[in-house]
Amino acid sequence: MLRYLLNRLISLCLSLVAASLVIFLVIEVIPGDPAAFMLGLNATEANVAALREELGLGGTLPERYWAWVSGMLTGDFGTSYTYRVPVADLILDRLWVSLPLAGYALALSTAIAFPVGLIAASRRGTATDYGIMGGTQLGIAVPNFWFAMLLVLVFAVNLQWFSAGGFPGWADPMAAIKALTLPAIALALPQASILARVMRSALLDTLGQDYIRTARAKGLSRRQAVIRHALRNALIPVLTIIGLQFSFLLAGAIIIENVFFLPGLGRLIFQGITQRDLVVVESVTMLLVFAVILVTFLVDIAYAAADPRLRRK
């Protein structure tokens, strides 16, 4: 188990180095001079030179890469050109919205998908199953911004249970959670639909396995066999999807953040791109890559916990 962990940890570090190299090269090298790009077509040469100085573009490529990486390692992500504040502070502010939102949406989608997938699988071929399958199909097909607007219309405008958007900050945790509820639901719906389908087919696969028959021959009822034997074996594909979904939710919530006026990471990177603020784009991208790799690492650990065959390899 320890060796497995160590292996995964080494591969995590290598992935991070590789990703940082790619991001660095793409942004700093390929489109030409970053300073000229950031300032646009009408920049004077003096301005460009000043910006080059400010961005630390003087050194050689390896020097610049090292400066960037070592800066990130010590928490210095550079200073945003448009906001004129340290990027680290910007990201931290946004993370306090995006991270809880992603976690909230993921918790909701898992809480919905597990029982729904379980019911569909154990009533395969019945009207319940067909109903659930149809429902999840709809959940995947409906665009989430449209569903978000529907939620706003019903729960914020008509019923006035929630506010239509904005984020009050974490000073009042209840208010913050309340503000994140509608966006989380809007994000969770398609995710839950996908997850429920994966859960159903993974369960159906395991239900056909010989060890389920063995369990039944030992005297387990159908339900006990599902809970005690099928569920854990069905977990591997489900964990994979959950890992992918979390990464997506962290950065992919741009549209929902816009619908609900939430100051999240998605909006930050969007603004960074439109304002040509490469320092912000570079750092946020790296952060998201880090998050994705970290989640993959956690999913790998979860695999090992779920399946002993992966531990002693």
Add this chain to the structure above:
Amino acid sequence: MIRIEALSLSIHGLPILRDVSLAIGKGQIFGLVGESGSGKSMTALALMQLLPNGAEITGRAHLDEIDLLTQSEADMCALRGNEIGMIFQEPMTALNPVQSIGDQVAETLLIHDAATRAEARRIARDRLDRVGLSHIGMDRFPHELSGGQRQRVCIAAAIALHPRLLIADEPTTALDVTTQAQILDLLKDLVAEEGMSLLLITHDLAVVSDMADHVAVMQKGEIVEQGPTAQVLGQQNHPYTRALFAASSHQPDRAQMAGRAPLLDVENVLRLYPGPRRGLTRGDPVRAVDGVSFQLHKGESLGLVGESGCGKSTLTRAILGLDPIQGGAIRLFGEPVTPAMRNDLRAGIQVVFQDPYGSFNPRWQVEKLVAEPFHLMAAPPPDRRDRVAEALQSVGLQPADMTKYPHEFSGGQRQRIAIARALITRPRILVLDEAVSALDVRVRAQILDLLADLQSRLHLSYLFISHDLTVIRAITDRVLVMQAGRIVEEGETETVFTAPAHSYTRTLLAAAPRLDIMGRTGTNAAM
């Protein structure tokens, strides 16, 4: 005492069992024999009330005073594992891969509220010791155990609560012959010790003749003959019993015609696999095939026997030029065999595999399937269709079968198609890798006849790889016995079988259940 009376079963209106009646006494071993699809397993599942959806059942089935067919599902759950235990054919997949073996045995006790958690674990330990796993920890997982050990775990779980009846559905079919002998011994001892009844389901007459007090022969959902084992197998009153019996020890007529010219020359072959990972380095490489030498002559039939993991398949892959070798040389018709060998050289050696279901693309017609090896030739022959028709006819199929798909054929017919496919390039050597192992005895006998006939007509050489000693004895002139990557014995087949020189050969032969001519039993006494 188990009594089944006039049991009939249909699934979605399709009749599966008709009027099955049998009785198993306390402490008795009852053998249920028949070919695949004869209804053996369905009879067992009917007793367990674990039938598939759409099953309709009539008749009576009593376990002592309990009428099994009228029990509610909840009552059956209380009976299964408690009064009736069951083990299955595939020990590799019969255990939950993510649960420790101790937990899986203890579960039988816990699910029936027969013990507290600590007590259940203690009893589970005790039962695992009883089935011969005292050296295996409770916290081990199925993938860390061998097939035989896993079947022992299944047995431990099935007998944890001392059931009155144990149903064993082909318990040793997937196991090597030495392991099979050990598991059968264990079952016999358990029956004597626990006083339980054993319903032993198998396709192997030799196994029942060895084990069972009573035997019933099933055909197409009906019991055609039953009685004390010695009587049924000795007298063989029903023609189907006779047919089964004859097919089990079938000896095809073969012409002796081995020439002296070696077609295939295997010399001191070494095949290494990378050793286990140790941090950043690897351990010593595994010698999967270790210094193997032999020659295959024209018109000869050479057998290669050994248990799973002995290196048979690795050697076969090397001979077919699929894997590189790390030492020695393989020469085919005088030319070296390597993964980069020429296609027309490959056309001279063709292979037939075990699984007649998995080895065809289900979306291809037979014509395309059989003609596939033509891609080994520089240009496909112009009379392609005629060649396919000829190959099909030579294996006893019709040219009209060309337009059919694989699913329209039975297992035996599919194996014929596989042979036709191997013959299409007119090879001089056929490698038959467990080619009849998945077939029922009567079909197996037909295929063996076909192979013998093809050999004498086409002057083929066979390399026949099998774990089944009966088959090897029936079809080969010479035999190689392989153990742990080495050939430990080589000689004329009859000599090796009647006077084995190596201790491993003797172990193999002693473990193989044997059908004596009189129908009475015994493991081979050639010690």
